[in-house]
Amino acid sequence: MLTVTGLVAGYPAGFALPPVHLDLAAGSIVRLAGANGAGKSTLLQTIAGRQAPLAGRVLLGGEPAEPTGPVWKRQVAALLGDDAWLTGLTAGEHLRLLACAHRVPAPEAAITAVCRALHLPVRFLEDYPEALSSGQRRKVLLSAVLIRPAGVLLLDEPEQNLDATSVQALRGLLTDRAQSGTAILLATHDDALIDPERTTTVQICEHLDGTLGFDAA
Numbered sequence: 001m002l003t004v005t006g007l008v009a010g011y012p013a014g015f016a017l018p019p020v021h022l023d024l025a026a027g028s029i030v031r032l033a034g035a036n037g038a039g040k041s042t043l044l045q046t047i048a049g050r051q052a053p054l055a056g057r058v059l060l061g062g063e064p065a066e067p068t069g070p071v072w073k074r075q076v077a078a079l080l081g082d083d084a085w086l087t088g089l090t091a092g093e094h095l096r097l098l099a100c101a102h103r104v105p106a107p108e109a110a111i112t113a114v115c116r117a118l119h120l121p122v123r124f125l126e127d128y129p130e131a132l133s134s135g136q137r138r139k140v141l142l143s144a145v146l147i148r149p150a151g152v153l154l155l156d157e158p159e160q161n162l163d164a165t166s167v168q169a170l171r172g173l174l175t176d177r178a179q180s181g182t183a184i185l186l187a188t189h190d191d192a193l194i195d196p197e198r199t200t201t202v203q204i205c206e207h208l209d210g211t212l213g214f215d216a217a
């Protein structure tokens, strides 16, 4: 589904990861793990096309990725620490707009189902984002990623601000999504989000000589 070949993520004359190769198959869940500052967000931003790679490339369905093109926009849903809202729209209006843009069938039912699954009472959808708690806002952002069809999900610490029950709920939603064929690449520090039976972990590690490397588990 998504292939990364010899991708070098980093900053010119600054931090850089070694080249990474990843093959994210349909239905797979791959976790990026590593200490604070190991480079997980940098790698995800680069794979998502929000940061230029220092080398290497990303393929989607075997074709060079074009993150501003229609195929990528249809196929790839990403939540990478962004928390951008349109002024004057309620949380529910954001979700309806997104569902409409992605032609989600029966959008109201889809929005209700995902909010319930994330333990977000739908009455909060009538509120403006700034009137929600940080955990509630995160649930709206997660709903926006999860209601739309996508072959690939890219998620950076999606569990941020969620309580333990909601982390479990998110874990179930991600597992269901993978079972229906979506490939998921996520960075998280929270083991509770991960089903070890169905997750491959790519660990960014620091070698004794200070260089960085990748270990697969």
Ligand SMILES: Nc1ncnc2c1ncn2[C@@H]1O[C@H](COP(=O)(O)OP(=O)(O)OP(=O)(O)O)[C@@H](O)[C@H]1O
Binding pocket: 011, 014, 015, 034, 035, 036, 037, 038, 039, 040, 041, 042, 043
């Ligand atoms: N805009 C930037 N310019 C230069 N270096 C940066 C920039 N943003 C991050 N870095 C550096 O890149 C390295 C990796 O940061 P990154 O945010 O990818 O780590 P992370 O693994 O996601 O960390 P965390 O677990 O704390 O979220 C860090 O050393 C950081 O200082």
